[in-house]
Amino acid sequence: MQPRQQQLPRKRILFLDAYDSFSNNITSLLQTLLDVEVSVLHIDSPSLFPLGIDSTPDEEAKSRFVKELARYDAVVCGPGPGNPGNQRDVGVMRFIWELEEGNVLPVLGICLGFQSLVNSCQGGQVKRLRRGLHGMVRTIIHRMDSVAPVEGDIFAGVNGFKATLYHSLCGHIGQEGIDQQEWEEARWQPQDRCPELLPLAWVEEQREEGEGFEAGTERILMAVKHRTKPFWGVQYHPESVCTEEEGNKIIVNWFEEALGWNQKHKRTTLVDGHNLAEAAIKPSLLSQLTPSGEPRASGQWWEKFESDPVLRSVSVPLPRGIPVPDIVEAVDPDASERIILDSANAAPAKSNADVRGRYSIIAAGLDEALRLEYHAGDDYATTKLKAVGGMSVNLSQQVPIARYGSIWALIAAFQDARHIDVEGPETTPFLGGFMGYVTYEQGLMDIGINLDHPRPHHRPDVCLSWITKSIVIDHLAGVVHVQHLRSSGSEEDTWLEKTTGKLLTLQNTQRRPSFNSKKDNTQLPQTPTKRRPSRSTTSIQTPLTKEYEDKVRLCQEHIAAGESYELCLTDQTTITRPLSDVQPPLSPTQPKHPRLSSSPATRPNSWSLFKHLRTRQPAPFASYLRLHPATLVSASPERFLTYDRQGKCSMRPMKGTVRKSDICSTLSQAENILHVPKEEAENLMIVDLVRHDLHSICGAGNVTVRDLLKVEEYQSVFQMITVVEGQLPRQGGYGGLDALARALPPGSMTGAPKRRSCEILRGVEGGRERGLYSGVVGYHCVSGRGDWSVTIRSLFRWDDEVGREGGEEEVWRIGAGGAVTILSTEVGEREEMFTKLAGPLRVFGEVC
DSSP: OOOOOOOOOOOEEEEEEOSOTTHHHHHHHHHHHHOOEEEEEETTOTTTOTTOTTSOOOHHHHHHHHHHHTTOSEEEEOOOSSOTTOHHHHTTHHHHTTOOGGGOOOEEEETHHHHHHHHHSTTOEEEEEEEEEEEEEEEEEEOTTSSOOOTTOTTTTOOOEEEEEEEEEEEESSGGGSOHHHHHHHTTSOBTTBTTEEEEEEEEEEEOSBTTBOSEEEEEEEEEEESSSSEEEESSBTTSTTSOGGGHHHHHHHHHHHHHHHHHTTOOOOSSSOOOSEESSOOOTGGGOOOOSSOSOOOOHHHHTTOSEEEEEEEEEOOTTOOHHHHHHHHOTTOSSEEEEEOTTOSOOTTOOOOOOOEEEEEEOGGGSEEEEEOTTOSEEEEEEEEETTEEEEEEEEEEGGGTSSHHHHHHHHHHTTOOOOOSOOSOSOSSEEEEEEOHHHHHHHTTOOOOSSOSOOOOSEEEEEEOEEEEEETTTTEEEEEEEEETTOOOOSHHHHHHHHHHHHHTSOOOOGGGOTTOTTOOOSSOSSOOOGGGSOEEEOOOHHHHHHHHHHHHHHHHTTSOSEEEEEEEEEEEEEOOSBOOOOOTTOOSOOOOBOOTTSOOOHHHHHHHHHHHSOOTEEEEEEETTEEEEEEEOOEEEEEOTTOEEEEOOEEEEEEOBTTBOSHHHHHHHHSSHHHHHHHHHHHHHHHHHHHHHHOTTOEEEEEEEEEEEOSSEEEEEEEEEEEOOSSSSOOHHHHHHHHOSOGGGTEESHHHHHHHHHHHTTTOOOTTTTSEEEEEETTSOEEEEEOOSEEEEETTOOBTTBTTEEEEEEEEEEEEOTTOOHHHHHHHHHHHHHHHHHHHHHHO
């Protein structure tokens, strides 16, 4: 028997993360291309900056950093927002270039990391481009065979390729002073102003005259090599989905050069020692539920609620010609709260619009559903239960978040204790589980942005109901699934039988869709014969044109300064009107809450608004939520995240919109309008951001892109979408909630890089909370499956927000906006915002 060969340890790379929204794509690329172990250290690590990044690390901290570097074969300084001259933007990155000779190791700088290298060298400068290049794909010009090869040229043997650029700033080493006649040869030589750097690649951008510049070619430095140290840098993004595969050879060549340098200088790595960095893939929520001083399981009532569930279900034919709202009213007419996830476009429209929606899900029995609420920033969550078995109990308990580590770990633990393994093909997407919403502000907290404290309200940012009674409508198969998820051993009830009977009765009637019924007493005549007093009128406040255009310009100033690549600017319209969702006092013979209804001679209630919106603007991810204190009416066309039982995740970022009109009425016309650099760049930036989000929990090589920059048709607009898919690890306790928690807030509503963009937008938008708008709505099933949509094309209100007349008025809010890039125009962005606003706002004009 031959002796077993000992496997050599994998090489290790340290990635310095500057909070870019593409960082995880780079760590994935490094691992898949080089078969290395990658660890991540943030540029402001508290281990190195205990007093904050604005402070100067002491010698002990610098010593810890040097010891950390000794563990790795090479370092990659990643991209990020900001300017390399600002300590807050590069943090520990600047110490890399200042290492003493005995501690030097090979380094590759990417984008900001590249600029930091240029800025650290004698004579090197970083200036603004004439105009930023974000999401732009350009040909990278390198030596190839045009000049004699040089030692350490990582572009050697690489053919021509195109790469994605994300930058407003540019490294300057003296290229602007080279005469055009000498440029072809001189561009590959070190320049007198910056003799330490050898240029390896360029982009030559043709510019028009304007903003103090003459028309001509802007010479943009794309790659360099330090002449005496093992430092390399590239300005472009090798990890972008639109960077051609030929460019991967540069990464391979760099690492070969790095290992060769280590061998030549007899540099070896330490195996042991304190590790300041963390793994490139984030741990699962369930893996973080380790025992602590205070046990998590304390035997409270909510921990025992609906444990060990068993599913019972009955399927009946879908009543022909009966819309979802009529089914809701037939089976649960007296509900005081409702959750409906409605594929309102499931029936093909005359316009042949997108018909991806297949299922509609109706939550029933919300009064007896456990509610989990969390206000972002609190150190506790709240569990609530109104009733059990028809009897009022009004239970409520605060749950310390410290027991779990985060609100998401608490949710994951609750769901995991009630998980159901389902064998065979899935016939219904939802068996029971959590349904509800997550606000944009919760997403901000999830990425480390602290909200103002105290906040002016205490509304829930996470509001999820544990649904055990549900109705799932399969529009494609023409089947209705009535489902009851109950604890094993619990007594039988008659809900399934009664609900099935109501559906069968509905099938045998000739009832017309309620939204077409002229007898619907919740809808007033469109032209009242007499104008009501001022307290009964509806007032609408839309964004001011000039102010919105000023905000667009301010966003572009931030982009030009290198602070962001793209900013998803939004604004809000408020509609103040007489209170409509009325709940009259209970009578002695009325044990349940009456359904939400319009009081006589008042405006239509939220349910009527929803029925009207779904007919005027059908969408695959429409929803209606009435969960005190929130009411949401949504016609969202955008899926945020879906995942199946096996951990396959899919996201559909949507960027690029054109309204249907006489000049744009067909898909081909829309494709001609949307397939232009500005629109494609908007989408591409969010695609790379979404890939980053999924890579953080799916790991290297487990994220793919399909349907890149595809234009789809909807009822009133055309949209550009891309599908990004990822596979969660089979081991380690990962589930769909891990993907959800890591991906919030939706990148299509923030811009990139996400964290810095959100910080900027909070200032530009005046600190106003977005609330439900820009958040997500959906479900997480006991089987592990889930589906969430982005809350756009929607209107919402809070019960505690009232108008001038106090408790007699309600305030509705509609958010709308668009992605601002360096190529945006103030007028174009303003028009896009009002286009998106028009659909939801029109409901008030047509119904009120």
